[in-house]
Amino acid sequence: MxxxxxxxxxxxxxxxxxxxxxxxxxxxxxxxxxxxxxxxxxxxxxxxxxxxxxxxxxxxxxxxxxxxxxxxxxxxxxxxxxxxxxxxxxxxxxxxQVELVTALLLMSLLVIIFVTDMKYMLIPNNVLLFFLPLLIFTRIINPLDPWWSSITGALSGMVIIAIIILASRGGMGGGDMKLFGILGIVLGFDKTLLTLFLSCVLGAVVGLVLLLTKVIDRKQAVPFGPYIVTAAVVAYFYGESLLGWYFNHFS
Known part of the structure; x- marks a missing residue:
């Protein structure tokens, strides 16, 4: 039933x-x-x-x-x-369970970011600042194991994106960096890195398809937020399984 x-x-x-x-x-x-x-x-x-x-x-x-x-x-x-x-x-x-609140908040944030980035190619600060204290609070109530993974996840996510921004001279934006900081709090270190990897792979595959089908040209800017959103959902729900599979087969 x-x-x-x-x-x-x-x-x-x-x-x-x-x-x-x-x-x-x-x-x-x-x-x-x-x-x-x-x-x-x-x-x-x-x-x-x-x-x-x-x-x-x-x-x-x-x-x-x-x-x-x-x-x-x-x-x-x-x-x-x-x-x-x-x-x-x-x-x-x-x-x-308490984690359900975290999940619903995260899904809400990601959906809004999907809309803003698709429409304006922008991840607005006011949206991120609204969800940030809520997700910090739920992670304090229901911390990751180990608890400091939220801190290392947030720092690593922001630092890596900052390096990409500097290296690519604007290939990604400050909104992406701040979003990865929030994702790091929720997902932790391992799943944040997984989100970054999956979003890059997804972006590359979809981008190549769009180029080959001439939907976009090489000079046309495309929003990266939807790829981050999709990757974050996958990492949140299936990150442990994917990481376990990877380490079992390649380590």
Whole structure:
């Protein structure tokens, strides 16, 4: 029998995903996302509650604004669905324990960063500063083993990215460095390095495919945040298994 709590976390994730879309689009512009009502970006009409139901509104409206019939970005339902799946998966993997709070906070941060970097190629400080004390607190309540792995993870993540920034003369940005600092607190030393490795591999593979298919050219800048986000999710949930497999076969 399916655990109804899985469905509950999935629904909560979709609701939060809708909110994270708003945060991700407005936070880099320093716009209020708490008081300003949602509007259509094309005709500026204020949206009613039934136009803001996660995924369903998009489907019922056939992906178009009810007022001006302009296309609604597919990003909205995709982010809602992904957040729902991440919240549900977090519960499936962890159950009710303190670490679940850390997982949900981390997934929330990563989803917002995905939106901001895809839209603006920016990882905003105000988003990072909001989640930083929350994730530090959950790591104090439920520390890694050993506890100092959070410190070494944060320091190593930031130092390595700083070196890459200097060596590449801007190939990565300060937002990436700060994000890796936060990831280091949550993931610890080993999984932070794994996240960096996976994100580089993923970025290289996807970038090569996009170049070969001529979706982008060699001089076109692409956001690296989505690769970090994807790698961090994999490292958080499967890092121990991947590292164990690696050391068993190559050490």
């Amino acid at each position: 399916t655990n109804p709590l899985i469905l509950l976390f999935f629904l909560l994730g979709m609701i939060f995903g809708s909110f994270f879309n708003v945060v991700g689009l407005r936070a880099p512009q320093k716009r209020s996302f708490a008081s300003d009502r949602s509007i259509c970006p094309h005709c500026k009409n204020q949206l009613s509650w039934y136009e803001l139901i996660p995924i369903l509104s998009y489907l019922f409206q056939l992906g178009k604004c009810r007022h001006c019939r302009s296309a609604i970005s597919i990003m909205y339902p995709v982010i809602e669905l992904i957040t729902g799946l991440l919240f549900a998966f977090s519960y499936i993997k962890l159950g009710f």
